[in-house]
Amino acid sequence: MNIPKSLRTTGAVKIARRYFVVNSFDGILTSLGIIIGLKVGGISDQGVVIAAVLGAAVALAVSGFPSGYLVEDAEHRRQIHKLEKAMLKDLSKTKMGSDAREAPFLVALVNGLSPSLAAIIILIPAFLAEGGFLNRALVFEYMMIVAFTLLAFLGAFLGTIAKENIPKYIFKTLLIGVVAATLSSAVSLMG
Amino acid sequence: MAKLKFVKLDVLKPNNLTKIDLAKAVAEVDDSFSVKIEVVEKDRETETIRMMIDGNEIDIDEISKVIEKAGATIHSIDAITVGSEKK
Structure with a gap:
């Protein structure tokens, strides 16, 4: 994959990677919680599921982009000011300065889009059922399968980053999914 | 006409600007350029380097x-x- 140069030169690749994993987890588990809550609550209309998960996806994006941008912009400004002091030079008009302005935007995009994208992918079975391509009765189960598949992908991604045993990471992310699903079911049943 | 064929520069650069990126940026100025960088001194935020540029006309x-x-x-x-x- 071609990583934008500004992410590489500012060292923001690692941060973007972290945000991607953490926020994808948020998106997947939030969607999973909503799906389970609706299922346990006896709501089987996928129109409601689509609306609820899409609502969460939009909220996650709206929350993730500005917060990510503000945090990263502040961090990069701090870094540039530190360098300017060491170099005794204004770096704002240099490539380094423009990279430091671009990187927070890209990291914020990752921060905002990764949970929403995960939520939208989980909704694919609901969209297909809505279009008549999937059995409506099994939509919840299909969405759960997609959610756990995404968790497995995240596990594989983490294993690749760590350059370690990928199945071990897949097991860990799936386990987190099982714990979240169990807790969501328990809480929904109590409600 | 006399032309500048070689130059040795003493350069201060931030650590997060890599020597490779800097050398490539300079080498891209002209096809005939060959750029060599040596580290003179390394600090926490900056690095002093010696940059040697060979070319047909610098x-x-x-x-x-x-x-x-x-x-x-x-x-x-x-x-x-x-x-x-x-x-």
Whole structure:
């Protein structure tokens, strides 16, 4: 994959990677919680599921982009000011300065889009059922399968980053999914 | 006409600007350029490097612009070679 140069030169690749994993987890588990809550609550209309998960996806994006941008912009400004002091030079008009302005935007995009994208992918079975391509009765189960598949992908991604045993990471992310699903079911049943 | 064929520069650069990126940026100024970098001193945030540029005709102003744009600063020109092509 071609990583934008500004992410590489500012060292923001690692941060973007972290945000991607953490926020994808948020998106997947939030969607999973909503799906389970609706299922346990006896709501089987996928129109409601689509609306609820899409609502969460939009909220996650709206929350993730500005917060990510503000945090990263502040961090990069701090870094540039530190360098300017060491170099005794204004770096704002240099490539380094423009990279430091671009990187927070890209990291914020990752921060905002990764949970929403995960939520939208989980909704694919609901969209297909809505279009008549999937059995409506099994939509919840299909969405759960997609959610756990995404968790497995995240596990594989983490294993690749760590350059370690990928199945071990897949097991860990799936386990987190099982714990979240169990807790969501328990809480929904109590409600 | 005499042309600048070689220049040795003392450059201060931030650590997060890699030597490879800086050397490539300078080398891209002209196809004939060959750029060599040696580390002189390394600090927490910055690095002093010795940059040696070989080329058919070095425009020092252009080189200076590229280095400054990348975020580094030329401290001094420590050595040069000027030559003229015999016709």
